[in-house]
Amino acid sequence: MAHVDTQHHGNRSNKRIAYGLVLVVALMVGMAYAAVPLYQIFCQVTGYGGTTQRAEDGAISTIDREMAVRFAAQVDADLPVKIVPAATQVDKIGKKITVTYEATNLTDEPVKTVASFNVTPASMGAYFNKIECFCFTEQTLAPNETVQMPVLYYLDPELDLNDELDTIREITLFYAFHAS
Structure with missing residues (x-):
């Protein structure tokens, strides 16, 4: 019977989740900085507000x-x-x-x-x-x-x-x- 290293598999899975969360946070911060200029462009094009x-x-x-x-x-x-x-x-x-x-x-x-x-x-x-x-x-x-x-x-x-x-x-x- 083969032994499966569940701890190694769990660490890799946790790292993947951590990297994914860091990427989500980075995207959110980027969108926060982009929101004002994007909204300004939208308003200028449409006359909104x-x-x-x-x-x-x-x-x-x-x-x-x-x-x-x-x-x-x-x-x-x-x-x-x-x-x-x-x-x-x-x-x-x-x-x-x-x-x-x-x-x-x-x-x-x-x-x-x-x-x-x-x-x-x-x-x-x-x-x-x-x-x-x-x-x-x-x-x-x-x-x-x-x-x-x-x-x-x-x-x-x-x-x-x-x-x-x-x-x-x-x-x-x-x-x-x-x-x-």
Whole structure:
């Protein structure tokens, strides 16, 4: 009768399980790091959650319908920066528009900030096209410095083809400023 080494077989099985668990944990950590950029890409492609679209140039045409675009900002309580949003713009849909946010460092030390954004109502995110923006770019403000931060955008005239958007007359572009 042959003797089977069950202890050796058990150690090999335990090692396989341990390696498998380490691989699962590594994959989970990797997915956690990838989740934010993947979600950001998903939102930019679909306009989900009021995420705007990126554009290289302006719309091909404008339409007679006008839309008000209101600009807002919120600054984290621990960030010593004052933000003045751009004034509300009312223009024809499709027109390329540049507005400016103003940021002031309220301290005698350099401050680093980054801004995230969204559009409300969220259904308009797919039609709000930013050509140039300061969002997701780290801004370093020198002590007591005030800077102008431009946003170049247009509203896609295709929004007029969506009957669900007929009643919308105002959009808000909202930036949240965080310490970087």
